Amino acid sequence: MRTLLVPLCAAALLATPVLATSAFGQDRPEISVERKDAVIRDAFPNLDEQWAARLVPDETMRVCNEHANEPPDDLFEEIRERAAASIVYPEDGTLMGDWKKGEALAQSGYGMRFTDYPARRETGGNCYACHQLTPQEVSYGTLGPSLLGYGKLRDFSDDAVKAAYEKIFNPHVVYPCSMMPRFGVNAVLTPEQIKDIVALLMNPESPVNQ
Ligand code: HEC
Structure with a gap:
């Protein structure tokens, strides 16, 4: 009996890691890009042309989708270069506006959104949906890192101001296949609005840095 049990236990131990890893939900299932595209298309039936166009990925999204957000080095660099070329700076040459407007x-x-047409007020940045920013606001998402003390942690440097503007305009310039929306290049926010949000992050008086 004893001799039989030992090999059985050994076999069970050996088998356990294999079973455990294949059973975890965070493992990436193998689903083709075509299948994913079809699921998204089918989720929004009867769209007019303008809305349907929003479901078609541009080159950057296409490459990110194809490589599950982990493109090989050459494509990673290509995405970054394309993002850098997309950035439009404000005409007056300044990169910081009014932090109070930025907070709003x-x-x-x-x-x-479907219900926002025709637009009744200006489009927002929804930064709190993914980031902590000011200590006063206790309701925020955590998909992105906390931005509390953002400017202070970077010594309020000019380089950090420029980097913040570029990051918001097109996040792929820093992090190809970022999950953060491309606010400037997709015309969600204007350069003026981005300046106000940069001030929220980088002005020493902003509550982000208090
Ligand atoms: C849908 C979620 C989402 C939204 C909305 C979003 N972000 Fe992000 N953000 C992220 C994620 C994820 C990262 C980390 C990956 C990266 O750096 O791209 C990030 C990174 C950043 C960084 C870089 C942080 C660092 O460590 O240097 C800044 C700055 C930033 N976001 C600012 C903003 C601002 C300002 C807004 C609103 C205009 C915003 N984000 C809206 C998801 C989001």
Whole structure:
């Protein structure tokens, strides 16, 4: 009996890791891009032309989708270069506006939803949906990192101001296949609005840095 049990236990131990890893939900299932596209298309039937166009990925999204957001090095670099070329700077050459307006924009999730047409007010940035920003606001999402103390942690440097503007305009310039929306290049926010949000992050007086 004893001799029989030992090999059985050993076999069970050996088998356990194999079974355990294949059973976890966070493992990436193998689903083709075509299948994913079809599921998304089918979820929004009867769209007019303008809305249907929003479901068609551009080159950057296509590559990110195809590689499950982990493109090989050459494509990673290509995405970054394309993002850098897409950035439009404000005409007056300044990169910081009014942090109070920036806070209102960071709070607002208005815009581009089915119910937001025709637009009744300006589109917001919805930054709190994914980020902590000010200590006063206790309701925020955590998909993105906390931005509390953002400017202070970067010594309020000019380089950090520029980097923040570029990050918001097109996040792929820093992090190809980022999950953060491309606010500037997709015309969700204007350069003026992005300046106000940059001030929220980078102005020493902003509650983000208090
Ligand atoms: C849908 C979620 C989402 C929204 C909405 C969003 N972000 Fe992000 N953000 C992310 C994620 C995820 C990251 C981390 C990956 C990366 O750097 O792209 C990030 C990163 C950042 C970074 C870089 C942080 C660092 O460590 O340097 C900044 C700055 C930033 N976001 C600002 C903003 C601002 C400002 C807004 C609103 C205009 C915003 N984000 C809206 C998801 C989001």
